[in-house]
Amino acid sequence: MTPHRSRHRPSALGPAARGGIALALAAAVGLPALAAAPAPAAAAAAAAAPTAAAxxxxxxxxTLAVLPDTQFYSRYSASQFVPRYGDDPFHVQTQWLADNADELHIPFVTHVGDVVDQVGQAGEWRAADRAMSVLDDAGLPYSVTTGNHDVRNSADTVFDTSYDLAGEPYLQTFPASRATGQPTVESGTDRTGLSQFHVFEAEGQRFLSLALPWRASDETLAWANQVIAAHPTLPTILTSHEVINIATDGLTAVDTAYGERLWKSVIAPNDQVFLTLNGHFHGSTWKERTNDAGHAVTQVLIDHQMDYEGGDGYLGLLEFDLTNGTLGMQTASPWVTWKPSETLTSYDQPLLDGANQRYSVPVDFRTRFAGFAPDFRAGSADEPPLNERARQMLLDGFTGAPPVATELPGGRADHTDVDGTLAWWRPGEQEAGVLAPGATVADVAGDADLTRMTHAESGSPTAQDGDVTVVDESHPLSSDGAGLCFANADKAAKRFSALTSPGDTTVDRATFPDGYTIETFLEVDPSWTDGANSWSKAIVRSGNRSQIGVPQTRWDWTASPAALGISNLKEFQWTEVTADAGKGDRTAWSGEIIPGRWLHVALVNDVDAHTTTMYIDGAPVLRNATDTGGQTVQDGMPWLFGSDWVDDAATNGWNGCIGETRVVDHPIGADAWLTARADLDALTVDDPGTEVVPATVTGSGHPGATVTLSGAVDGSTEVAEDGTWSVSVADDSGVRTAALVRALGTGDAEAVQSIGTRSGTAVPFVVAVADAGPVDPDPTDPDPTEPADPTPTDPTPTDPTPTPGDPESPAPGDDGTVVPEPGAGAPTAGAVRPGGDGPGGELAFTGANGLGILGVTALLLLTAGAAVLVRRRVAGLPRTTRTDQ
Structure with a gap:
């Protein structure tokens, strides 16, 4: 095996960072993460070498080790994993189990089926054989069973006894002799060789492991009952590929029709069966169910094939604590800690500690087994907590990539804006309800609004107006918060609806010579069926491949140049004709997706790397397109939402919803995707700290965000589409805000940018009074900046106190102000006291008959709220005394 290269390196991350996860969203909103689920900081903190237990x-x-579906490891061992890493996850899993069987006290390993993905591919069986041979060589016993991908005919109505056994590749790799050759106490198979049993010993007690195939016949179920009856005192663990399912919430265990067959035929009647294990359904869950004897049966589902890299090497470590009466599950990945450190991403987490990934089930083994094994006893109490030991082993010296946390949007404007955006369709621009034929979904970035076709235009004879609606639902990370939903699609009934772009816009003609990023949010409706909805399309660049230079092919020669849809196995498929149409098409595939869940899909074409990578909820899928770049399209053909386009006609409608969708003319990373949030810290205030405030405060920010000023000035505004904002410090009538009036001099202020529930960091700035230019005075007021008229307007002049020596000169004050004679009365109108405005004086508004012109002017200015200008106006007056009343 290639030497371990990611352990025993100095850690650049703190414990909390090591326990992080690619998308923190999954825990926040209750969705299953495609990448690893969040791990608590305490888990990552346990990175020291194992310590002796008290x-x-x-x-x-x-520990009972459980290998979940390994189908993608086998399928992509030779083409992807070994060239990229030097090994594949399946082989690393079994090698780790063999290496640590003694340390973790592992007496037996069970595989839940779907050993390979494509039953007819010999290379996949070679990869599986190579991995399981590690356990053979180490003498670590195991069982294997068939999943639906491991048999040539997986139809529910075809049972194991109906197979052409000589032609089954599974039996050529895992014949009955391989099962009976396991170093267990006892083992055997049924007539077909597809079912097997083993008796293994642990802690001085014996257990029966029973592995049943994909679809067990009545004959096989009878054999299973006979095996149990032949071992009447043995607690029994039943493994089959399908037993229980997981609900659309990603958490709740639900029963299945085939699981009910097993329950009624084998599990419930036999009190010895206390534990069942299965895969097949994507996710992790468990439940307890009461059997015919009134006792609990623990049922466990574990399947990680939809996680990063087809499962990222996760397996189950099921710890039996016979002393304390618990079954404890730990989901762990030896592959993550084995991978070269330079290849690690934030999706690579050694341990999964989310709901149903790490848990403990109380089982009083002695009481539970008393009815058939009254002598059952725990062994000697000499083992430490084994799952804790496994955690320490995996975390010891592990240095992972930093986690990526994604915040929920604060509002509709809480998104990234990307240069080169050609189209951006947002259903949330429309009111919720039926989207009637002829109605549109706006392109907020360009001129390619989508218009719903009339039924005649679409060619569907059965479509109804109500088949297309706008709903206030979407992926939690979509700031648009709305979806465009297509209902009642049925290819047999030719019922479908479609929206179309104009066909002659920039995005319609785009061939992406510099690559592209196409993002959308999709939900497959829970009513989806293979018969009605397989190979349907959500988003299509319509046209006909046979007319754009694509060589004739067996499949899809008259299909559209590019399309995003779903296969008969509920896999997302992206297919495109590259810039070199002679190469034909290139495809990227997800694993099987779960209906009823919104998923973010990003398609990123890198012309330099010649790849198109599909990301599902941020995790790159395993099967991506290579030797590609740009696109060849058909002139004049539009984008379609909601249906496929084949043989020059719309067909096969989408059964589900489409959220906001964006097309960018170059590849972009996750930090700029629709799942990323606006940078609310990217806020500027023009000329911050200049101690000058004009009539408005301006700056730049995120379009659609709200900028709020506080402190010495107040007010708020929305950032314009061009990224600029302006807050007036005067209302519509020209009255300055009270805060500014109070701020005569300088004062501290700050600006904060926010979108709904999210706010950025405050930007501080300093304000001071400034001359904002002339304020239109009352037309009856004289302009105080003009020279004073020496001729009094009142026949009774004010008698100023003369200054000795020169009646025309001001009084001999230090600051040049007019000062009354000692003992004189109050100053007359227009007098300035020392220490006030100008060179140290203050205004006083008195006189024999009320205010003088200066006083009236000042009062008018103050009344108008223009206190900012008062000091400058008065300070600029000539140092002569006006006596006008």
């Missing part, structure tokens, strides 16, 4: 922690314990 005597109180010792108990009778062993």
């Amino acid at each position: 005597p109180a922690d010792l108990a009778s314990r062993f």
Whole structure:
């Protein structure tokens, strides 16, 4: 095996960072993460070398190892994993189990089926054989069973006894002799060789492991009952590829029709069966169910094929604590800690600690088994907590990539804006409800609004107006918050609806010579069926491949140049004709998706790397397109939403919803995707700290965000589409805000940018009074900046106190102000006191008959709220005394 290269390196991350996860969203909104689920900081903190357990922690314990569906590891071992890493996850998993069987006290390993993905591909069986041979060589016993991908005919109505056994590749790789050759106490198979049993020993007790195939016949179920009856005192673990399912919430266990067949035929009647294990359905869950004897049966589902890299090497470590009476599950990945450190991403987490990924089930083994094994006893209490030991082993020296956390949007404007955006369709621009034929979905970035076709235009004879609606639902990370939903699609009934772009816009003609990024949010309706909805399309660049230079092919020669849809196996498929149409098409595939869940899909074409990568909720899928770049399209043909386009006609409608969708003319990363949030810290205030405030405060920010000023000035505004904003410090009538009036001099202020519930960091700035230019005075007021008229307007002049020596000169004050004679009365109108405005004086508004012109002017200015200008106006007056009343 290639040497380990990611452990025993100095850690650049703190414990919390090591325990992080690619998309923190999954935990926040209750969705299953495609990448690893969040791990608590405490888990990552346990990175020290294993320590000896305290005597109180010792108990009778062993670990049952569970290998979930390995189909993608086998399929892509030779083409993807080995060239990229030097090994594949399946082989690394079994090698780790073999290396640590003694340390973790593992007496047995069980595989839940779907050993390979394509039953007819010999290379996949070679990869599976190579991996399981590690356990053979190490003498670590195991069982294997068939999943639906491991048999040539997986139809529900075809049972194991109906197979052409000589032609089944599974039996050529895992014949009955391989099962009976396991180093267990006892083993055997049924007539077909597809079912097997093993008796293994742990902690001084014996357990029966029973592995049943994909679709067990009545004959096989009878054999299973006979095996149990032949071992009447043995607690029994039943493994089959399908037993229980997982609900659309990604958490709740639900029963299945085939699981009910097993329950009624084998599990419930046999009190010995206390535990069932299965895969097949994507996710992790468990439940307890009461059997015919009134006792609990623990049922466990574990399947990670939809996680990053087809499962990222996760397996189950099921710890039996016979002393304390618990079954403890830990989901762990030896592949993550084995991978070269330079290849690690934020999706690579050694441990999954989310709901149903790490848990403990109380089982009083002695009481539970008393009815058939009254002598059952725990072994000697000499084992430490084994799952804790496994955690320490995996985390010891592990340095992972930094986690990527994604915040929920604060509002509709809480998104990134990207240069080169050719089209951006947002259903949330429309009111919720039926989108009637002829109605549109706006392109907020360009001129390619989508218009719903009339039924005649679409060619569907059965479509109804109500088949297309706008709903206030979407992926939690979509700031648009709305979806365009297509209902009642049925290819047999030719019922479908479609929206179309104009066909002659920039995005219609785009061939992407510099690559592209196409993002959307999709939901497959829970009513989806293979018969009605397989190979349907959500988003299509319509046209006909046979007319754009694509060589004739067996499939899809008259299909559209590019399309995003779903296969008969509920896999997302992106297919495109590259810039070199002679190469034909290139495809990228997801794993099987779960209906009823919104998913973010990003398609990123890198012309330099010649790749198109599909990301599902941020995780790159395993099967991506290579030797590609740009697109060849058909002139004049539009984009379609909601249906396919084949043989020059719309067909096969989407059964589900489409959220906001954006097309960018170059590849962009996750930090600029629609799932990323606006940078609310990117806020500027023009000339910050200049101590000057004009009539408005201006700056730049995120379009659609709200900028709020506080402190010495107040007010708020929305950032314009061009990214600029302006807050007036005067209202519509020209009255300055009270805060500014109070701020005569300088004062501290700050600006904060926010979108709904999210706010950025405050930007501080300093304000001071400034001359904002002339304020239109009352037309009856004289302009105080003009020279004073020496001729009094009142026949009774004010008698100023003369200054000795020169009646025309001002009084001999230090500051040149007019000062009354000692003992004189109050100053007359227009007098300025020392220490006030101008060179140290203050205004006083008195006189024999009321205010003088200066006083009236000042009062008018103050009344108008223009206190900012008062000091400058008065300070600029000539130092002569006006006596006008």
